[in-house]
Amino acid sequence: MVTQTQNSSGLLGTVVAVQANFYRVRLERPEGENSPQYLLCTRRTRLKKIGQQVMVGDRVAIEEPDYADERGAIAEVFPRKTELNRPPVANADQILLIFALEEPSLDAWQLSRFLVKAESTGLDLCLCLNKTDLVAKAQQQSWEERLGEWGYRPVFISIAANSGLEQLLDRLKNKITILAGPSGVGKSSLINKLIPSVKQRVSQVSGKLQKGRHTTRHVELFELPDGGLLADTPGFNQPDLDCDPAQLAQYFPEARMRLAQGNCQFNDCLHRNEPNCAVRGNWERYEHYLRFLEEAIARQEAIQQTRDEESTVKLKIKASGQHQYEPKLETKRYRRRSRREKHQALQDLYDSQSIEKLYEELEDY
Ligand SMILES: Nc1nc2c(ncn2[C@@H]2O[C@H](COP(=O)(O)OP(=O)(O)O)[C@@H](O)[C@H]2O)c(=O)[nH]1
Ligand SMILES: [Mg+2]
Ligand SMILES: [Zn+2]
Numbered sequence: 007m008v009t010q011t012q013n014s015s016g017l018l019g020t021v022v023a024v025q026a027n028f029y030r031v032r033l034e035r036p037e038g039e040n041s042p043q044y045l046l047c048t049r050r051t052r053l054k055k056i057g058q059q060v061m062v063g064d065r066v067a068i069e070e071p072d073y074a075d076e077r078g079a080i081a082e083v084f085p086r087k088t089e090l091n092r093p094p095v096a097n098a099d100q101i102l103l104i105f106a107l108e109e110p111s112l113d114a115w116q117l118s119r120f121l122v123k124a125e126s127t128g129l130d131l132c133l134c135l136n137k138t139d140l141v142a143k144a145q146q147q148s149w150e151e152r153l154g155e156w157g158y159r160p161v162f163i164s165i166a167a168n169s170g171l172e173q174l175l176d177r178l179k180n181k182i183t184i185l186a187g188p189s190g191v192g193k194s195s196l197i198n199k200l201i202p203s204v205k206q207r208v209s210q211v212s213g214k215l216q217k218g219r220h221t222t223r224h225v226e227l228f229e230l231p232d233g234g235l236l237a238d239t240p241g242f243n244q245p246d247l248d249c250d251p252a253q254l255a256q257y258f259p260e261a262r263m264r265l266a267q268g269n270c271q272f273n274d275c276l277h278r279n280e281p282n283c284a285v286r287g288n289w290e291r292y293e294h295y296l297r298f299l300e301e302a303i304a305r306q307e308a309i310q311q312t313r314d315e316e317s318t319v320k321l322k323i324k325a326s327g328q329h330q331y332e333p334k335l336e337t338k339r340y341r342r343r344s345r346r347e348k349h350q351a352l353q354d355l356y357d358s359q360s361i362e363k364l365y366e367e368l369e370d371y
Pocket of ligand 1: 136163193
């Protein structure tokens with residue numbers, strides 16, 4: 007096999023924004039003091055042909071850089087360490103989940119939901135509680151103890167009072183981090199605080215990139231002052247628990263710990279009423295686990311039902327109890343159309359001047 011490294015310029019970078027067919031790439035080592043740090047790139051036709059997608063977070067090789075126009079072309083996408091679809095980000099290391107202690111007040115149930123969703127990505131998780139300036143020290147400590155029982159060690163910050171931010175920056179250093187959390191907790195404030203030039207940078211984005219900036223599919227990576235990238239995305243704000251019910255326990259540190267210490271009697275134990283279950287027990291979020299489990303099961307059943315309805319075969323259970331699949335008869339494809347309906351379809355196609363479809367229809371006429 008011939009390896010196709012057509013990257014003569016040796017220029018490497020990270021995609022920080024994607025819109026339509028344009029990719030904003032931050033160069034790893036800008037050529038010189040005055041050369042641009044970002045290039046607006048297209049994707050080489052060769053990559054399109056092999057179906058190679060380019061995502062925010064991708065490490066890429068760039069060809070034919072034009073420093074004067076700040077343009078280039080992506081010639082190669084390096085293998086991804088991780089890949090998320092919602093939001094679409096490659097190579098993310100961790101999720102920074104941010105909640106406020108007050109305004110809005112911290113709700114255990116909502117927090118739990120976000121934690122489980124974040125755990126289900128398989129990425130590392132950093133929990134951050136903001137607005138310490140609004141609560142008494144005792145209240146902060148009681149959350150600290152409670153969340154310790156859940157298996158988390160949150161970073162407490164106050165953006166308003168400028169406290170805890172160095173500790174947080176330390177956790178973000180040289181990593182690609184996805185910022186998540188409900189609205190009103192201080193995500194935008196945090197970005198503005200950590201990345202003072204953010205407003206300026208966003209407005210520098212070209213017209214084409216600017217257009218889709220507030221859609222849920224849009225992700226943009228911001229460069230942190232001490233190294234590292236932060237992804238701000240609205241795509242993670244209303245988490246659906248679309249996980250496999252059998253996996254759910256793995257998304258609770260309390261359950262993981264119990265499973266590490268001992269096994270359930272049954273391999274497929276869902277930790278409800280099964281005998282000799284290692285997970286069921288007297289831990290605070292066990293209630294959450296049960297409710298999320300019901301939700302995950304209901305979701306899975308709904309998906310299965312739609313699949314059954316869409317499928318063109320139906321399951322027949324014979325008197326002997328044997329299962330047998332038979333084709334469904336009354337689907338649209340097999341229903342015979344009246345001559346009048348066919349005539350009308352032909353007329354429509356003739357009017358729309360679609361020759362290929364007209365031929366197809368004529369064969370059937
Ligand atoms: N008291 C206090 N208010 C804060 C703090 N951080 C952010 N806020 C306020 O909380 C509100 C929501 O913040 P915002 O960044 O828009 O939240 P987002 O919806 O998560 O992006 C704004 O009025 C902020 O000024 C903080 O540390 N303390
Ligand atoms: Mg915001
Ligand atoms: Zn069990």
